[in-house]
Amino acid sequence: MSLTLDLPLYRTDVTACSRCAKAVTFEHSWKTLDGGRICAGCVGEQVEAYRLTTVADREIPF
Ligand SMILES: [Zn+2]
Secondary structure: OOOOOOOOOOOOOEEEOOOOOOEEEHHHEEEOOOOOEEEHHHHHHHHHHHHHHHHHHOOOOO
């Protein structure tokens, strides 16, 4: 994947969180693997969900 220079994105441009649809600036949103952008709150949730998934998948030695 490459960035196109004819479509400049600015850090202060507003986009919508692809998870909760809240308006966020690029500066305060994170790119997801599927090409969307999510807000800080959803990043926190995603990270937490991922951590829980990895914990759930892992053998706990006691
Ligand atoms: Zn969000």
